[in-house]
Amino acid sequence: MLLKTLGEDSLIESLKKFSGSHRRLLKGIGDDTSVSVQKDGSSLLVTTDILIEDVHFRTKSAPAYLLGRKALSVSLSDIAAMGGTPLFFLVSLALSPLTPGKFIDELYKGLDSVGRETGCVLGGGNVAKTPGPMMVSTTVIGEAPADEVVYRKGARQGDLIFITGTVGGSALGLKALSSRGKTPLSRLPWKKSVKSHLDPAPRLEAGRMLARARLATAMMDISDGVGLDLKRMCIESRKSAVIYLSSLPISDELKAYGRKTGKSPMVDFALTGGEDYELIFTSPEKNLRKISALSRKLNLPMTPVGKIMSQKKHERVITVLDEDGEPMELKKLGFEHY
């Protein structure tokens, strides 16, 4: 079977048989980062991501500086999703021999700027020649107290599902970038959305504080869309979930875009758009007040969007309810890589 037929999630499922056991490895395949035991008992978190030219970015739309920022931010987002603190990062580059030195310098300035903002330093890496598209791979090493690491697998029946910030902005930004023709970046409409696509902010503080206060039973970051990522969390937790479409938190720009086009942006942008790098987490209803307080403290919305249900055979994992409370028939739940 070809990979495009198999699909990403089935591939990863099939690879779990290779996820060996080691007394020091607590979690291999199936979460935002690997989790292993440091010698003092605390948890080491390691995550790796790749951005590929013409798949994840276009050099025409993404200046090298912003590409560097995003490459590190998306991996930091995985550390945030475990409730961790980043320590340092490694960068592997595959570059054409014709890459200008200036481009590489700007790329590292971007990596470095996010590193400084988050207390995470460059610790090495690798450069290789490629005849094909450019590739930027980042590996971030972080840590957390062992009893504060938040996995995907911890969601419990009855838990509310929360999302930090807003979703769908990145997809609107991508749309603006894709159809911009010769308009310079600085004159594009939907500026905030373009920024959230090119330069997403990893939710490290929110992830760490939710973990420390033990407010999240399960957590992950939203990279491929709310629907698809929540489905992955539910599968790891052996649960199902209901999402209220109209509850999804969207930005003022996305609301304005909806009014302008006369079409609801809730499914194509907010539910399935992807690349928002917000956190999605679950928590029992009794924590609502504490979560509201944390949200105010961080000046970051934390919006309840649905509920975790028991897992029933032959029923779908994710049910999306429309404004009338009717289950929707959806073609897809998020961005499928294959």
Added chain:
Amino acid sequence: MLLKTLGEDSLIESLKKFSGSHRRLLKGIGDDTSVSVQKDGSSLLVTTDILIEDVHFRTKSAPAYLLGRKALSVSLSDIAAMGGTPLFFLVSLALSPLTPGKFIDELYKGLDSVGRETGCVLGGGNVAKTPGPMMVSTTVIGEAPADEVVYRKGARQGDLIFITGTVGGSALGLKALSSRGKTPLSRLPWKKSVKSHLDPAPRLEAGRMLARARLATAMMDISDGVGLDLKRMCIESRKSAVIYLSSLPISDELKAYGRKTGKSPMVDFALTGGEDYELIFTSPEKNLRKISALSRKLNLPMTPVGKIMSQKKHERVITVLDEDGEPMELKKLGFEHY
């Protein structure tokens, strides 16, 4: 300036300015792995490598199983070069949607087999779609007691330079593979050399034991050729070195190849060939007997090939002496990636 003009070593040198400081990071850019402090004081080693289709391997020559083995072995070789023990690894793949599932399965079987041989387990990773050449990136996490980590920077004037195993075999294997036409792998000449190219053995035990016995003042692995890698070690150690060309340890196959072609394989294969993944290390002369004993115990040659000298301005870092003790004029010292 374009990358091909700048060159790999100058690029990496220029990137050192981004290598930030962090109380937990002992070594960033400039060694085989990053070295950081675990909470109990022991050292954490992290290394990342990329193999790119049509640059580092060809799917026609390298069956997926062997590609998986090599991808992990080359990163383990970096852990060996620090004197470390591997714990677990992550794999990032960039794959075409048309990749057969069977290929991926074989690739992971190869990774898994090396993992089992070395006590290193799969801990996660990432899969992304690419329109270009396939890419396999491995990240290995290992550790070592803090006072046993062997850096590139420790070579001292007067130290002897040793190489484990033999060198040049990988280059001969590559030559046999490149010119094989339709000859099946199993019928190729220079079988052992082909194996050492497609399936190199990381010298984990030798690296660990040299480190534990404190026999190596500096150590690294030979990936780009004895000459070029020793030059890198000398630069980090602020020293220069003399290599006796005729001392380089070569395999029986490479000797036979030399006799057959009537040309000496010492420069093009043994000195500059690259991808041998043997260890090169330095040690004071007084350790000669202990090193011989370890070599016998491991049944692995450890051959003295030269000497570390002081660093003098305006003189070359690496001097290669021919059989008459005369300095040679060489076009290159190893494989330059750009």
